[in-house]
Amino acid sequence: MLAFAAARLLTPTDSVEHPLVLVDEGRVFEIQTQSSRQISAAISISDFGDSIIAPGYVDLHIHGSAGYDVMDDDTEALPAIERLLTRHGVTSYFPTTVSAPVDATLRALERLAEAIERRESNNKDGERRARPLGIHLEGPFISHVRRGAHPTEYLLAPTLTLFEQFWQASRGRIRMMTIAPELEGAIEVIGEAARRGVCVSLGHSDADLGAAERGIAAGAKHATHTFNAMRPLGHNTLDHRSPGILGAVLTDRRVSADIIADGVHLDPAIVKLCARAKGAEQTVLITDAISATGMPDGRYRLGNFEVDVRDGKCMTDGKLAGSVLTMDRAVRNLARFAEWELAQAVAAASRNPARVAGIAGKGVLAVGADADFVVLSREGEVLRTFVSGVEGTR
Ligand SMILES: [Zn+2]
Numbered sequence: 001m002l003a004f005a006a007a008r009l010l011t012p013t014d015s016v017e018h019p020l021v022l023v024d025e026g027r028v029f030e031i032q033t034q035s036s037r038q039i040s041a042a043i044s045i046s047d048f049g050d051s052i053i054a055p056g057y058v059d060l061h062i063h064g065s066a067g068y069d070v071m072d073d074d075t076e077a078l079p080a081i082e083r084l085l086t087r088h089g090v091t092s093y094f095p096t097t098v099s100a101p102v103d104a105t106l107r108a109l110e111r112l113a114e115a116i117e118r119r120e121s122n123n124k125d126g127e128r129r130a131r132p133l134g135i136h137l138e139g140p141f142i143s144h145v146r147r148g149a150h151p152t153e154y155l156l157a158p159t160l161t162l163f164e165q166f167w168q169a170s171r172g173r174i175r176m177m178t179i180a181p182e183l184e185g186a187i188e189v190i191g192e193a194a195r196r197g198v199c200v201s202l203g204h205s206d207a208d209l210g211a212a213e214r215g216i217a218a219g220a221k222h223a224t225h226t227f228n229a230m231r232p233l234g235h236n237t238l239d240h241r242s243p244g245i246l247g248a249v250l251t252d253r254r255v256s257a258d259i260i261a262d263g264v265h266l267d268p269a270i271v272k273l274c275a276r277a278k279g280a281e282q283t284v285l286i287t288d289a290i291s292a293t294g295m296p297d298g299r300y301r302l303g304n305f306e307v308d309v310r311d312g313k314c315m316t317d318g319k320l321a322g323s324v325l326t327m328d329r330a331v332r333n334l335a336r337f338a339e340w341e342l343a344q345a346v347a348a349a350s351r352n353p354a355r356v357a358g359i360a361g362k363g364v365l366a367v368g369a370d371a372d373f374v375v376l377s378r379e380g381e382v383l384r385t386f387v388s389g390v391e392g393t394r
Contacts, residue, residue: 002389005034006048006375011365012055012347020045021053023371026388030367048375051383052342055350055365056091056372057327060176060199060284060357061136061224061258063096064291069301070095071108078115078132084294085130086392088326089382091372092133092354092362094176096288098303099139099150102162109135109169116173128387133359134175137166138224141189142204143180148229149321150204151305158189167196174198175357178224180205181215181245194219199357201258204229205245212248216255222356223249223257225288226274228265228320250274256282256356261333262325264313268337275338275348284356285330285349290314290322328382335380342380 002023009019009031020037022030030037039045064070065084068077078095085093095112097105116132139150141158156162158179167174176199179186190200202215203224208231223230226249234242249257250273257278261271265288275283287293292300292309300307300314307314307321314321327349335345354363361370371389374382385392 001029001043003039003043003045004048004053005045006053007050008052009365010052010054010343010346012343012351013364015343019053021365021371021373023389026371028365028367028369028371031365048384050378052376052378053365054346054374054376055363056374056385056387057089057331057349058353058357058359058363059085059090059093059287059327060353061096061138061286062093062289063098063302063322065289065293067291067295067300069291069303070112071097071100071104071303073107073111079127079129082129082131083393086128086385086387087382087394088328089374089385090130090327091374091385091387091392092131092359094134094136094357095132096136096138099142099147099154100303101154102140102156102165104304105140106165106169109166109174113169113171113173117171128390128392130392131387133362134357135170135173136176136178137174138178139204141177141179141183141186143183143206145206146180146204146229146231148204149302149305149307149316149319158183158185160188160192163189163192172196176201178203179215179220180207181218181220182207182211187214187218190215190218190220194221197358202245202249206231207245209243209245209247212245216248216252221254221256222284223255225260225265225286226257227270228260250277256284256352258284258286258353260288260323260325261285261330261337262312262323263333265320265323271334271337272339275334275340280340280344280347281352283334283348284352285327285334285345286353287325287327287330288323289325293324293326328380332380342376345380346376
């Protein structure tokens, strides 16, 4: 049995003052206040003083970090990425693909599935770092008009056959898929993916309101980097009333939405708008981080193309191509931009993504949940990260 004390615990649904968190076999065993629980002398308490304990962060959209891309055929890639994630408070993540030739995508999915299975069967190994829990397939089922940095030549129309191929290669480990609902064949693929438990997310899309609503009716329940690579909200003239996909995403109660709160992808005022529209339960933070994250400015890979990184901006072909954002910074930015309490911003990086993606036992600190947690300063800086109750390798 391990015991952890701090000034405050964010579960994050509730806030507990002077908590004592008991951990057994990598799971939360009991949550008490320090005054109400007598601890046997045999149990040593780690006391974090005036710091805050919060759930470990969950990143549903990350392409790479520390010089590596998740699609790299290199056994060093995921461990290096995971150590950097751990340093920034992330304890679970979905490695995210980018549009690439079908063969390259299939091979990447196979490798990622193997990596996920290895970590599952080796849950008690020595090194504690962020765990890959599923794969996010971003592309190739996206719009040419809103492709962002995804190379045109690799975009494909969605078909059940192709989806099945990806699914088989991933051995059912695709847990999230970004798709443009207006593409021919998209509605069928959305329906099938949703039936298999995939979190279907609308994105890289030029959908009008009707097409977005059809996607939602078919089973889509989330939106990818909201506002970025989406048809803009247009409403300025009498003959141009075009709420588009954003009109649906921002107002439909069934849909949650993720945002890149790096101050580059969205103006702080738009972060605030999204946070207000989707509220404390359905706002999700992602990083969309690429291999350049945690590295100096320079030239880096994203999937199989190159990106120039300067002053926090990742550019290819004059377009933004992912970010160098880390989740700890995203949390602090959201709190500042949206004028939210730290607890609400923490929930957008923990409880909300876990719930949206259907990840059990993560994103909350409650009895029975995995003891994945961060120790935060009062300002929200990540001081330490624990995976299954053991301090992570940074
Ligand atoms: Zn994207």
